[in-house]
Structure formats: C-alpha cells, structure tokens
Amino acid sequence: MTDDGRVREFVTAFEGLRAEVEKVIVGHREIINHVLIGLFAGGHVLLEGVPGLGKTLLVKTLSESLELSFSRIQFTPDLMPADIIGTNIIVEDAGGRKHFQFQQGPLFAHVVLADEINRATPKTQSALLEGMQEASVTVGGVSRPLPAPFFVLATQNPIEMEGTYPLPEAQLDRFLLKLRVRYPAIEELNAIIDRTTQSRPIAVERVMSGAKVLTYRELIREVPVAAHVRDFASGIVMATHPQWADAPDVTRRFVRYGASPRGAQALILGAKVRALAEGRYNVSADDLKALAAPALRHRVILNFEGEAEGIDTDTLISQIVDTVESSTSQAREPFVR
Amino acid sequence: MTPDPALDRLVRRVSAQVRWRRVEHYALRGFFWASLPAVALLAIKGGVGSLALPIAAALLVLGALLGAAWGALKRTTRADAARLADRAFGLEDRVATALEWAERPDRTPLVDSLVADATARVEALQPRQIVHRILPRETRFLPVPVVIALVLTLAPALPLPSPRLPDFTPGSQEEDKEQRTGSGMLEERSKPESRERLRPPAFEEHEFQARSGASTASTAGDLSAVFKDTALSAQRPDFNSFLKKGDERLKLLEQVDRLPDLASDFTTSQYKMVFRKSKALTGGLRPDQISPQKLKELLEEMERLGRKGGNWSGDVGEGMEALEGGQTDRAMEAMQKALDKMRAQEEAQRAGKGLRGGRDNERGAGSRDRRGGGGEGGGEGEDFGEGEGLLPGKGKSASPKGEASRRLSATPYDVGVEGESRRGRKEGYDTNMTGRGGPMASRLNYLGVIGQYRKLMEDAITREAVPRDYHSQIKDYFQALDER
Numbered sequence: 001m002t003d004d005g006r007v008r009e010f011v012t013a014f015e016g017l018r019a020e021v022e023k024v025i026v027g028h029r030e031i032i033n034h035v036l037i038g039l040f041a042g043g044h045v046l047l048e049g050v051p052g053l054g055k056t057l058l059v060k061t062l063s064e065s066l067e068l069s070f071s072r073i074q075f076t077p078d079l080m081p082a083d084i085i086g087t088n089i090i091v092e093d094a095g096g097r098k099h100f101q102f103q104q105g106p107l108f109a110h111v112v113l114a115d116e117i118n119r120a121t122p123k124t125q126s127a128l129l130e131g132m133q134e135a136s137v138t139v140g141g142v143s144r145p146l147p148a149p150f151f152v153l154a155t156q157n158p159i160e161m162e163g164t165y166p167l168p169e170a171q172l173d174r175f176l177l178k179l180r181v182r183y184p185a186i187e188e189l190n191a192i193i194d195r196t197t198q199s200r201p202i203a204v205e206r207v208m209s210g211a212k213v214l215t216y217r218e219l220i221r222e223v224p225v226a227a228h229v230r231d232f233a234s235g236i237v238m239a240t241h242p243q244w245a246d247a248p249d250v251t252r253r254f255v256r257y258g259a260s261p262r263g264a265q266a267l268i269l270g271a272k273v274r275a276l277a278e279g280r281y282n283v284s285a286d287d288l289k290a291l292a293a294p295a296l297r298h299r300v301i302l303n304f305e306g307e308a309e310g311i312d313t314d315t316l317i318s319q320i321v322d323t324v325e326s327s328t329s330q331a332r333e334p335f336v337r
Numbered sequence: 338m339t340p341d342p343a344l345d346r347l348v349r350r351v352s353a354q355v356r357w358r359r360v361e362h363y364a365l366r367g368f369f370w371a372s373l374p375a376v377a378l379l380a381i382k383g384g385v386g387s388l389a390l391p392i393a394a395a396l397l398v399l400g401a402l403l404g405a406a407w408g409a410l411k412r413t414t415r416a417d418a419a420r421l422a423d424r425a426f427g428l429e430d431r432v433a434t435a436l437e438w439a440e441r442p443d444r445t446p447l448v449d450s451l452v453a454d455a456t457a458r459v460e461a462l463q464p465r466q467i468v469h470r471i472l473p474r475e476t477r478f479l480p481v482p483v484v485i486a487l488v489l490t491l492a493p494a495l496p497l498p499s500p501r502l503p504d505f506t507p508g509s510q511e512e513d514k515e516q517r518t519g520s521g522m523l524e525e526r527s528k529p530e531s532r533e534r535l536r537p538p539a540f541e542e543h544e545f546q547a548r549s550g551a552s553t554a555s556t557a558g559d560l561s562a563v564f565k566d567t568a569l570s571a572q573r574p575d576f577n578s579f580l581k582k583g584d585e586r587l588k589l590l591e592q593v594d595r596l597p598d599l600a601s602d603f604t605t606s607q608y609k610m611v612f613r614k615s616k617a618l619t620g621g622l623r624p625d626q627i628s629p630q631k632l633k634e635l636l637e638e639m640e641r642l643g644r645k646g647g648n649w650s651g652d653v654g655e656g657m658e659a660l661e662g663g664q665t666d667r668a669m670e671a672m673q674k675a676l677d678k679m680r681a682q683e684e685a686q687r688a689g690k691g692l693r694g695g696r697d698n699e700r701g702a703g704s705r706d707r708r709g710g711g712g713e714g715g716g717e718g719e720d721f722g723e724g725e726g727l728l729p730g731k732g733k734s735a736s737p738k739g740e741a742s743r744r745l746s747a748t749p750y751d752v753g754v755e756g757e758s759r760r761g762r763k764e765g766y767d768t769n770m771t772g773r774g775g776p777m778a779s780r781l782n783y784l785g786v787i788g789q790y791r792k793l794m795e796d797a798i799t800r801e802a803v804p805r806d807y808h809s810q811i812k813d814y815f816q817a818l819d820e821r
Contacts, residue, residue, distance in 0.1 A: 004450045222445035226434040228420060281451035282434035 007276060010216050014040070014277045016207045020065040023202050025058050026195060027188035034179050034270075034294050035062060035153070037277070041269040042217050043176020044132050044152040046117075046167075046298065053181045054192075055155040059113045062153075067209040068110035069147065075120035077163065081127035085137045102139060107131050110147050110210055114154035118164040125171055128152065132174045149213045169257070169301060176266045177291075178298035180314075223272040225283045228328075230268065233288050235324040237264040240300050240317070248323040250316055254306030259299035266295040285325070292321050341456040344419075344432055351418040351425075354468040356409060362473055363408030364401045369475040371400020372482035379486055383494030390490060422459075425467035431455040607642050608679045611635070615672060620784045623791065624666040632668060633660055639675050648682060649675035791815050 014036060021032050031047070035058065038045035047055045056072075063070035073084050086105035092098050106112065107128070117125060131137050132152050136145045154175070156167070172178070184192060195202065238244050241258030242251050251258070271287035297313045306316070375393035382389030419433040435455040438448045489495075618631050636656050643650035656671030756768035794811060797803050803811065 004453075007447070007450065219447075222447045224434055224438040224445060224448050224451060226430055226437050228416065228433065229430055280429060280431075281447050281454055282429075282431055282438075284429035284431075286429060 006219055007279065007281065010219060010276055011279050013208055013212065013216065017062075017065055020204050020207050021058065021061050023204055024061040024195075025054055026191040027184045028054070028058070028181065031179050031181055032058070033274075033277070034177055035059075037270050037273040037291075038153075038177050039149075039151055039213065040216050040220055040273045040277075041176055041266075042149070042220075043266060043269065044154070044174060046172070046175040046178045047153065047155045047181055048158055048178060049155075049181030050159055051157060053183065055181050056113065056115055059111070059153040059155070061204055063111040063113070064204040065207055066111065066213070067206045068149070068151075068213075070111045070113070071106035071109035072113040072115060073106050074115050075117050075124070077119060077121060077165075079120045079124045081124050084124065085127055085131070085139055088140050100140070102142070102144065104144075107137060108144075108146060110149055110151060112150075112152045114152060116156060117154040118156040118161075118166055120165065122165050122168065125165065125167060129171055129174060147210075149210055149217070169299075172298045173260055173262050175298060177270065177294040179294055180297075220269070220272050220276060223276055223281065223283060225268060225272070229271075229283050229285055229288065232285050232324065232328060233264055233267045233271070235328050236288065236292055236321055237261070237267065237296070239320045239324045240296060242303075246327070248320055250319050250323075254302055254309065254311045254316060255300055256303035256306075257301040259296045263296050263299045267291055270295055289321055289325075293317050341452060341459075343456045343459045344436060344452075347422050347432065347459050347462070348415050348418045348436070350464060351422045351467060352413045352415075354466060355413045355418060355421070356411075358468045358470055359408035359411055360405045361408070362471060363404035363411075365404065365479070366473045366475055367400040367402070367404020367407070368397060369400075369473070369479050369482070371396045371403075372479070372486060376482045376485050376489065379489035380495060381497065382489070384497050393486065393490075421468065426458075426462055428455065428458060431458060608676070608683045611639055611642070611679065612676060614638075615676060616784060619669065619788055622788070624669050627665055627669070629660055629665060632665065632672070633657070636660065636668070636672060636675075639672070639679070642679070643675075647679060649678040652678065787818060 017036060018029075018032055021035075022029075025032060035045050035047075039062075047058070049055050060070075060072070073079070082105065084105045084107050086103050086108065088100040089103050090098050091101040114128065117128075127137075131146055131150070135148065135150045136143050138144070157164075237259045239247055239251060239258075240255060240263070241247055242255045244251075244258070267288055268283065270291040271283045274287045274290060275281070275283045293314045296317050300313055300317065302311055302313065302316075375396040378385065378389050378393045378396070385392070415436060416433060419436050420430070422428065423430050423432050431451065432455050435448070435452045438444045439452055441448075614635055618635060619627060636653050640650060640653045640657070643653055652671045652675035656668040656675065659665075659667035659671060753771040754768050755771050758767075794815060798808055798811070
C-alpha cells in the first residue's frame with residue numbers, strides 16, 4: 001500500500017471509530033477526537049467531569065468499538081495495588097505439589113477504565129504508574145508485560161473532593177491528555193434523552209483491531225514536523241516555566257511549575273495524530289494550538305496567587321500560546337527582520 | 338529528493354515580493370532620516386547660499402537610495418518565504434515542511450506524499466501579492482520634516498546668530514571704544530545694513546523723526562546713533578554697576594557687627610554645651626544614681642572653661658570637694674550654681690558685644706511675647722532653661738509656678754486625657770492629652786524639671802510636710818516616672 005493509501009485508510013478508520021462511538025455518545029465531538037488521539041498516539045487519557053456526563057459510557061463504547069479486551073476498575077479507598085495488578089496465589093498441581101502462580105489483575109487488558117481514580121489511595125494509584133509508563137508490571141520480582149496496545153482511560157470527579165486523593169503531579173504527568181467533559185448543549189441533551197430512553201438498545205460494532213491500532217501508531221510517528229513548528233511547541237512548553245528568561249508575565253505571576261518534556265512530547269504526538277486524522281501529512285502550528293490545552297493543563301501547576309485568583313489553566317495556556325506565537329517568528333513578517 | 342519546481346517557483350515569487358516590500362520600507366526610512374539633515378541645511382541656507390536647495394534634495398535622494406539598496410540587499414531565507422506563503426495561502430505549513438524535509442536524509446515515507454500534496458495545492462493557487470506593505474514607524478513623522486523643508490525652501494533665509502558675545506558695557510564706554518579702535522566696525526556696520534534692508538522705508542523715517550531731538554549728535558543716516566539714544570538702550574544690562582553692587586555686598590560681609598548672630602549656635606555656646614551634658618548626666622536620676630566619675634569629668638570641664646575668665650571656678654571647686662567627700666547632692670547643687678553663673682556671664686558678654694539680630698533677639702522677643710500672655714511653649718531655646726519660670730517658684734513671673742501654658746487656659750471640654758494601663762515589672766499608666774489643647778506643648782521641659790520636682794518631693798518628705806501614709810505612694814509615683 002502506498003503512503004497515500006495508508007493515510008487515507010487511517011483517516012477512514014479514525015472517522016469510522018468516531019462514528020461508532022458517536023452512535024452512543026451524543027455531542028462531545030472534541031472529547032471523542034481527543035480520546036482517539038490519545039489512543040493512536042500511544043498515551044493515556046484522563047477524563048475529568050462531574051457525574052452523569054457520559055465519561056464512563058464513552059470509554060465503554062470505545063472499548064466495544066475496538067476488538068480489544070476491556071476491564072473496568074472502580075477505584076475505592078480500600079482498593080489495594082494487588083487488586084489491580086494481580087498477585088501470586090498458591091495452587092496445587094496434579095501431583096499434589098504446591099507452587100505460586102500469578103493471578104493477573106484487571107490491569108492486564110488492552111483498554112482499562114480506571115473509574116474515579118482519585119478515590120483510591122496514593123499507594124494504589126501509584127501501582128498504575130509502572131503499567132502506564134512501561135507497559136509492564138512487576139510482581140514478586142518478575143516483570144510482566146501488559147498486552148499491547150495498552151490504553152488507560154481514567155475518570156475523575158472534580159467536585160466531591162472529600163475523601164478523595166488528588167493525583168500527584170508525577171502520576172498526572174503520565175497521562176498524555178487531560179480532557180474536561182462539559183455539560184451538553186440543549187440539543188445534545190434532547191438527543192441523549194431520545195437515545196437512552198427508547199426500548200431498542202443501540203448496537204456498537206467492533207471496527208478496529210488491536211493490530212491496526214499498533215500499525216497506525218507507527219504511521220503516526222512518520223508524520224514530519226517542520227523545525228519552526230517544533231520550535232513553536234518547545235516555546236509553548238518553555239513558556240509555562242516561570243523560571244525561563246522569556247517566560248510571559250502571566251506565567252511568572254501565576255505558575256509554580258511548568259510542563260515537563262513529556263508535555264512537549266504529548267503536544268507533538270497529539271498534533272501528529274490530529275494532522276493525519278485530517279488527511280494532512282505534516283504537523284501545523286494550528287495542530288499545536290488545538291492540542292495545547294489538553295496536553296498541558298494537567299502539567300502546569302499554579303502557584304498560590306494563581307489558585308487564589310481562580311485562574312483557569314486553559315485560559316492561562318491560551319494566553320501563553322498567544323504570547324509565544326506573537327513573540328516567535330510565527331507571526332512576524334520576515335521582511336522587517 | 339529535490340523539491341518540486343512548483344514549490345521553488347512559489348518561494349522565489351514570495352521572496353521577490355518580500356524584497357520589493359523591503360525596498361519600499363527601507364527607502365522610506367532612509368528618506369526620513371535624510372530629511373533631517375536636509376531640513377537643517379535649509380535652515381542655514383543663508384550661510385550656505387544657493388547650493389543649499391540642491392544639496393538638500395540630493396540628501397533626500399541619497400537617503401532613499403541607500404535605504405532601498407539596504408532593503409534590496411537583505412536576504413530572505415527559503416524557510417521564511419515558504420512560511421509566509423503557507424500563512425498567506427492557508428497551506429497549514431505544508432510548503433515549509435515539504436521544503437525542509439525533502440532534502441533531509443532521515444525523511445520518512447510520508448514526506449513524498451507531503452511534497453506531492455503540497456505541489457498539487459500550490460499549482461492550484463492563483464498568484465497574487467501576499468506580502469503586505471509595512472510602513473516604518475518613522476513614516477508617521479515624515480510629513481513634519483517635509484513640510485518644514487518646503488517652508489524653508491520658499492521662505493527667505495533665516496538670520497544667522499552673531500558669533501559675538503553680548504556687550505555689557507554702557508553706551509558711552511562703547512562709543513569711546515569704537516572711537517579708540519575700529520576692529521569691530523565691520524560687523525557693526527553689517528548689522529544695521531541688514532535691518533535696513535528688512536525694515537520698510539516709512540517706518541525708518543518715523544523712527545528718525547521721533548528721536549531727532551533726543552540727541553544732537555544723531556544724524557538722519559546714522560542708524561547706530563539712533564539705536565544708542567533709545568530708551569531700550571538705557572535698559573541694557575550694566576555689568577559694571579552689577580560688579581559694584583557685588584563689591585558692596587562683600588564689604589557688608591566684612592562688617593561682623595552688623596551680621597546676624599549666627600555664631601551663637603548650640604554647639605558654640607559653652608553654657609549650652611555644658612548644660613546639655615549636665616542634662617544628659619542627671620536626666621531623671623536621683624543624686625545617688627548619678628555616676629560620680631561622669632559628674633567629676635563634667636565638673637573638670639567646667640573648671641577648664643572657668644580658667645578662661647569664668648567666675649564659677651569657686652562653685653566648681655566646691656562641687657569637686659563635695660564629690661570627693663561622697664556628697665553627690667552637694668556636688669550637684671554646686672554644679673547648678675556654676676551653670677547659673679556661666680549663663681549669666683555669657684549673657685552679659687553677649688550684651689556687651691552689642692550684637693543685634695540673631696537668635697538672642699528672637700528669643701528675647703519671644704520671651705517678651707510670652708510674658709505678655711503668649712506663653713506658647715515648644716521653642717527650642719526653652720528646653721535649655723533660658724526662659725523664665727522654668728522651675729517652680731523661680732523666674733520673674735508673679736506666679737510662683739511660672740506662667741501657665743495655653744493648654745491650661747483651655748476649657749475642660751477642649752482638653753481630655755486618655756490612657757491605658759501598662760503591664761510589666763512595675764505597673765503604670767500611659768496617658769495622652771487629647772482635644773484642642775492636646776497638641777500644645779507643655780511650657781516646661783519634662784526632663785529639665787523632673788529632677789527638681791523630685792528634690793522638692795524629697796525635701797517635703799524630709800520636712801515631714803507629707804503625711805507618712807502617703808510617702809510610699811509618692812515615691813512609687815516618682816519611681817514610675819523614672820522608668821518611663
């Protein structure tokens with residue numbers, strides 16, 4: 001197959017998968033796009049929103065659209081690491097000899113839904129760390145690989161924080177994107193009511209295999225990025241650091257810690273998927289601007305003043321992007337330089 | 338892989354547009370900056386002559402040409418041109434990425450598709466001007482030098498200032514000088530000629546007639562003579578008279594007796610210096626709490642001062658003896674006597690000098706004013722015991738306690754006292770005066786009189802003039818004052 005054919009196939013597959021999810025999920029087009037971007041970029045996605053917005057349903061529907069194993073872990077305060085990773089149990093063979101046998105936990109699935117992840121203790125949350133970063137878990141000194149593709153979709157509720165354990169920065173950084181699920185518009189709400197209160201259930205077809213997902217992940221990495229676009233991404237990430245010499249004023253005033261290099265990776269990888277999903281062979285600055293908020297909003301830590309002023313991270317990132325765009329060569333006319 | 342010719346063509350086209358815009362941009366800048374010396378040149382065209390206008394025009398052309406050349410020589414990179422084309426045609430960085438990646442050795446298979454895609458899109462484009470004109474900031478101010486240059490071109494030459502300094506000599510001296518030497522005659526003659534040329538003939542005649550009777554020496558054709566005889570000439574600054582006045586002022590400074598008594602400052606007055614030291618030594622302390630060593634040093638200093646003609650040496654000697662005998666209170670009394678004598682002698686010396694003005698007069702007047710019912714305290718001199726009635730029962734005032742301050746004469750409604758209890762090793766009470774009378778300073782210096790009051794208190798207790806039951810209470814009161 002030619003490269004052009006591969007790209008067209010990916011575009012078709014992407015749109016097909018999105019169409020399957022949209023059979024169940026009404027609206028939230030951008031959220032669905034970003035979840036799929038996370039899937040094809042090989043990252044993990046954190047969905048944040050109040051209860052009842054369809055976060056869990058979105059993930060379930062996505063897993064049903066893929067020919068992949070799926071497991072759901074409901075995080076609770078008494079959930080232990082062994083409950084999600086698995087543990088060694090003593091089994092007796094036919095000869096009567098006893099030995100340890102590893103019993104896999106629910107983490108051993110292609111698509112894992114970590115529902116209400118902030119309700120588990122940090123100990124259990126950190127059990128996800130190795131799995132998310134290394135795609136393997138270590139139990140009893142033995143490292144066991146997780147199935148590929150491995151995709152964690154976690155949800156958390158921004159309200160009802162009592163009795164929760166907010167994810168530490170190190171763990172938040174493991175998520176490629178953090179998506180904020182917002183209330184649907186009234187037309188979307190009407191469609192939700194119509195779809196979910198009728199007697200006939202909506203059937204979702206499996207439209208993509210795990211092997212295809214891995215193939216597309218390789219294709220994504222071939223998308224070229226021009227130097228000035230890469231510089232723009234680096235500029236955005238660096239501009240989130242208050243210590244940087246050229247940091248914008250908003251950053252210096254409201255940000256305590258900026259995004260890590262993983263933020264730049266997430267920005268470029270997500271932009272590559274977005275470009276290819278639009279049938280484009282290259283990453284543009286617009287892709288970076290579209291992905292800046294979901295890729296960086298959980299990596300920018302506000303300082304006390306930012307928290308006290310109620311600064312919205314998305315607004316802050318938007319300002320940073322605008323500042324970087326106007327200060328770099330992106331917007332300047334070349335002939336006056 | 339080399340990029341497609343269509344992409345190259347697009348980039349060259351954009352580069353040419355950029356170059357042309359640069360030429361415009363920098364030519365305008367060059368024109369603006371060249372217009373400044375051109376205007377300056379036109380402003381002095383009277384001195385330059387007829388060449389001023391061509392030179393100014395040449396400057397403008399040269400500035401514009403240099404700017405244009407600078408703009409044309411500046412290079413535009415292919416990446417910049419490609420990025421500009423991407424932005425202008427909405428190509429989403431396709432051209433820039435294709436051009437960059439087409440020549441890279443690590444290009445991915447997708448790059449071929451990218452180049453093909455970019456080429457197809459570029460070929461479908463309609464060529465148009467995509468580089469917008471950006472006027473330099475100087476353009477906003479360009480009309481100013483242009484208008485000035487036009488005005489200067491059309492207007493007659495501005496008169497140039499004379500290199501000679503203004504002459505401050507009086508008219509008669511100038512005449513003498515002119516008679517003696519004819520060195521400055523050339524310039525003096527040229528000036529009236531130029532005025533004559535600019536002035537209308539009727540005005541000139543009128544001037545001559547108006548001044549014809551003022552001076553018999555003036556003639557109808559002598560313009561310089563007319564100028565000398567005008568009232569304006571009489572108002573010219575006379576430097577000699579200025580110097581003369583300065584000399585008079587310098588002579589005045591030499592007459593010390595007529596100067597204000599600036600020498601009677603605190604630091605130069607022996608009495609005040611010693612008085613200040615004595616206050617620093619005794620302030621708020623009982624005689625038995627005063628350091629005998631420091632008191633001795635002070636008495637020795639007073640004795641040293643007394644050797645130069647003072648009449649307080651006897652008192653100082655008495656104080657020294659008392660101090661050696663361990664009688665600090667007697668030493669203090671002797672020191673006080675010596676201080677009084679020192680003050681009296683200093684005042685007598687000042688009166689003998691017949692000095693007028695300065696602080697003494699001021700103080701005297703202030704003192705008289707106070708006696709007359711002013712009585713407003715707070716003057717710096719009062720703090721040093723020179724006023725009357727400083728101590729209770731002393732001074733010339735009819736009142737045994739001196740005259741009351743205005744604070745006391747205020748109505749009870751004008752003055753109030755507020756305070757709060759003070760906790761600590763010794764409980765006390767801090768008070769403040771409030772109301773209209775509050776800000777008025779007390780006429781008596783607290784530190785200057787508290788010791789005397791304490792002495793009176795001790796005398797009263799010694800004489801058993803105070804009931805025994807109140808002794809401890811009164812002593813506690815003064816003890817609390819000490820701690821403040």
